Amino acid sequence: MSGNNLMNLFVCVAVLFCTAALGYAVPTPACMEPFKSPPVELSGLREKLTQGRLREFYAGAHAVLAKCDSIDSRQITQQELALQLWMFYYIASAPLYPADYDKATPESIFDDKDLDVKHYMLSFLYVMSRDAASIARRHHLRGKALSDLLATYAASTYAEFRSRYDPDLEAKHETLKKSFIPLNQKYYEEELKKREIGSLVNLQYHVFLNKLGINGTRNELLKNYISVSWMEEFVEMLINLFPGQSGAVKKYLRMAGYKDREIPELINQTVGRTPTTEFLYKGMPKDVQKAKP
Numbered sequence: 001m002s003g004n005n006l007m008n009l010f011v012c013v014a015v016l017f018c019t020a021a022l023g024y025a026v027p028t029p030a031c032m033e034p035f036k037s038p039p040v041e042l043s044g045l046r047e048k049l050t051q052g053r054l055r056e057f058y059a060g061a062h063a064v065l066a067k068c069d070s071i072d073s074r075q076i077t078q079q080e081l082a083l084q085l086w087m088f089y090y091i092a093s094a095p096l097y098p099a100d101y102d103k104a105t106p107e108s109i110f111d112d113k114d115l116d117v118k119h120y121m122l123s124f125l126y127v128m129s130r131d132a133a134s135i136a137r138r139h140h141l142r143g144k145a146l147s148d149l150l151a152t153y154a155a156s157t158y159a160e161f162r163s164r165y166d167p168d169l170e171a172k173h174e175t176l177k178k179s180f181i182p183l184n185q186k187y188y189e190e191e192l193k194k195r196e197i198g199s200l201v202n203l204q205y206h207v208f209l210n211k212l213g214i215n216g217t218r219n220e221l222l223k224n225y226i227s228v229s230w231m232e233e234f235v236e237m238l239i240n241l242f243p244g245q246s247g248a249v250k251k252y253l254r255m256a257g258y259k260d261r262e263i264p265e266l267i268n269q270t271v272g273r274t275p276t277t278e279f280l281y282k283g284m285p286k287d288v289q290k291a292k293p
Contacts, residue, residue: 026092027148031149032141032149039083045060045087055111058116058117061091061117065087068080068087073127073128073135074131081135084124088121092121100211102211103207112221115218118157118160122234129240132240151241155252156256161222165223169219170216180208232270234256235271250280264285267281
C-alpha cells in the first residue's frame with residue numbers, strides 16, 4: 001500500500017475514532033442559514049484534508065488564519081465570518097498527526113504544525129467569544145447556535161489534546177530504550193564513548209532516538225496546551241458565550257474531557273469565585289467552593 005493510501009486510511013480511521021470518542025460529529029457551520037455552503041476559497045484545503053494530505057492541509061490552514069489575524073471581530077463581515085467558521089470546522093475536524101516511531105524512515109515526515117494550527121484556532125475562538133452576541137445580532141444569527149458552534153470547536157480540540165497527552169510517555173520511552181539496547185549493545189557502548197554522529201554504526205538506533213525525541217517534544221507541547229493557564233482562557237471563553245448559564249458551561253467542560261468531579265477544581269484553579277463567576281458555584285458542594293486567591 002502506498003504512503004498516500006496509508007495516510008488516507010489513517011485519516012478515515014482517525015475521524016471515526018474521534019467521533020466515537022467524543023460521542024458526536026463536529027457540527028458544520030451549515031447549521032446556520034447564511035453558511036449552508038463552504039466558501040470556494042477553502043475548496044483546496046478541504047480536498048487536501050479529504051485526501052489525507054495533512055501536512056499540506058495544516059500549512060494552508062495556518063496561512064488562512066494568518067490572513068484573518070487583522071480582522072476585527074467587532075466589524076467582521078458575513079463573508080469573513082463564513083470563511084472563519086468553515087476554517088474552524090475543518091481544523092477542529094482534522095486529526096492530529098499519528099505518532100511516528102518507525103525506525104525504517106530516517107526522518108520524521110511531520111512537524112508540529114498540526115498542534116500549532118489547532119492552538120492558533122483556539123486563540124481566534126477566544127477573541128470571537130467576547131463579541132459573539134453582537135456578531136449574532138449584526139448578522140441576524142441565532143445567538144445560541146453561534147455560541148454552541150464556537151464552544152464545540154474549542155471543546156473538541158481540547159478533548160483531542162487531553163486524549164493524546166500521555167503523562168507516562170517519558171517512562172514508556174525509557175522502557176523502549178531498554179528493550180532496544182540489549183540488541184545493539186556494541187553500538188550503544190561505542191556511541192556513549194564517541195558521541196559522534198558521523199561515526200554511527202547503527203543508523204536505526206539513531207533514528208529510534210530521534211523519533212523518541214520528536215514524540216517527547218510533541219507530548220510536552222500538549223501538556224502545555226492543557227495547562228491551567230490555557231484552560232483559564234477556555235473557561236473564560238465559555239463564560240463569555242454562556243453568561244449565567246452554569247449548565248451550558250459545564251456541558252462543554254465535559255465535552256472537553258472533564259469529569260463532573262474534576263469541574264469544581266478546574267473552576268477554582270482557573271477563574272475562581274468572583275461576582276462574574278458566582279453562577280458557576282450554584283449547587284456546587286460547599287467543601288469545594290473557594291474564593292479566588
